[in-house]
Amino acid sequence: MTTVRVAVPRKGRPLEAVLERLASATGTADLADEIISTLQYEKAITKGKQTATADVYDRLADYSDIDERGAPEYSLLRDDRQGMPRRIVFDSVTIPVGDIDIQLIGREEPFRALRKHEFALGFDSADLVLEEVVGLQPEPLTSLADVNERIDPLDTDVRVVSGLGDTxxxxxxxxxxxxxxxxxxxxxxxxxxxxxxxxxxxxxxxxxxxxxxxxxxxxxxxxxxxxxxxxxxxxxxxxxxxxxxxxxxxxxxxxxxxxxxxxxxETVLLENTAEGSDAVEEATDVIVGADLETQLASS
CATH class of the missing domain: 3.40.190.10 (Periplasmic binding protein-like II)
Known part of the structure; x- marks a missing residue:
């Protein structure tokens, strides 16, 4: 079984959009709901809107059942809020799909991980692509469909494949x-x-x-x-x-x-075109699918 590693945000609405998309494409709604609800609960604890019933390390151990194949794993990060509390965030999960395993791996900066060729596929905000690599021109940039034309191929091999529609x-x-x-x-x-x-x-x-x-x-x-x-x-x-x-x-x-x-x-699927393979193409087809409505369709 070939594993395709996909960089994703560690927390927040972009990660939820990715999980919901994979749930729709692979029939893993229960798994997505489990991860989303866990992270929303941990976010509420960090923001003082929930009171934890167990120590953060006990919660982390309870969430990450490494003996169960396919179970999600989590990590501890320092949150940038006052006091820098420790926050439980997403680390990884593996989803079997056909002849491949799609392994989602949490990263603080998925787009930059792709730029460094650490991953072939990843999800990040379209905003970050515009802020980092899109060239400025007299004419306005009006849609996701035009983003790739504004990326200098000498600057990066990363391209936008599709948006997720969480617009x-x-x-x-x-x-x-x-x-x-x-x-x-x-x-x-x-x-x-x-x-x-x-x-x-x-x-x-x-x-x-x-x-x-x-x-x-x-x-x-x-x-x-x-x-x-x-x-x-x-x-x-x-x-x-x-x-x-x-x-x-x-x-x-x-x-x-x-x-x-x-x-x-919106959250976009990104590909480092220099790291492509048949397995990456298969994973892309699973993620995008024919039912995904967005401004940019997979090429």
């Missing part, structure tokens, strides 16, 4: 007072005509440059939320900005109008 959107947000300044809808065209400050999260600066296009932001300067200020509140104070939205309710609560959805933020 939230980087969205243009503005106050009515700002939108009234120009005879334009709140789209990329508005930014091209706009001259002033645009509030963004500092971790998304290069992403915003890519999805708006360098031509549109020639007369725009970025500003960032002060420490302790939410992005929506900072955008409302600035008058216009870009941030992630799901329903837009928080933006509306701050008096903001929702404009164009600029780019989907």
């Amino acid at each position: 939230v959107w980087h969205t243009l947000l503005a106050t009515p007072e700002t939108t009234d300044q120009l005879d334009e809808d709140l789209t990329r065209s508005f930014i091209e005509a706009y001259d002033g400050t645009l509030c963004i999260s500092p971790r998304y600066e290069r992403l915003v440059e890519a999805v708006l296009g360098t031509r549109a932001i020639e007369d725009v300067s970025f500003t960032y939320p002060d420490p302790g200020t939410t992005e929506e509140a900072a955008i409302a104070e600035t008058g216009i900005g870009v941030y992630l939205t799901v329903t837009g309710s928080t933006a509306h609560d701050h008096g903001l109008e929702l404009g164009e959805q600029l780019f989907p933020s």
Whole structure:
């Protein structure tokens, strides 16, 4: 049996999206639910919303039954919250599928592990790909389908295979007072005509440059939320900005109008094309499948 190792996040919604996708593709819903519920419980303990009934090492030993084939394993990491509490996170699990085993292995930075050729396949945020390897051009980047064309082949062998559809959107947000300044809808065209400050999260600066296009932001300067200020509140104070939205309710609560959805933020399947094999191709076919609806279909 050939094992295909796949790098995945150690915790959070991206890992849940991966587990849910594999559950749908392989019929392992109970296993996915077990891992997700365990990590959600541990997250609640770390954030002080649950009281643990056992010591962290006892819980870790209870979760990781290494004598049972296919059982999930977990690790301890230092969380970056105040006091740096120890947090139980995902380590690995092996799922037999046809002639291969798909082994999910937790990594803090799956995308970078693929860039270093440690894995052939992995899952990470599309945002990280834009922040690290997508080239900036005058024209905007509008979809996942165009990401690979913006990656310099001399920079990395990693390419986006497919999104998982767990999409939230980087969205243009503005106050009515700002939108009234120009005879334009709140789209990329508005930014091209706009001259002033645009509030963004500092971790998304290069992403915003890519999805708006360098031509549109020639007369725009970025500003960032002060420490302790939410992005929506900072955008409302600035008058216009870009941030992630799901329903837009928080933006509306701050008096903001929702404009164009600029780019989907979702978990993506990545492949290091230099590490391909028949087994990797088989694993990719299992993961993507014909039922996965996303902006980018597997090639």
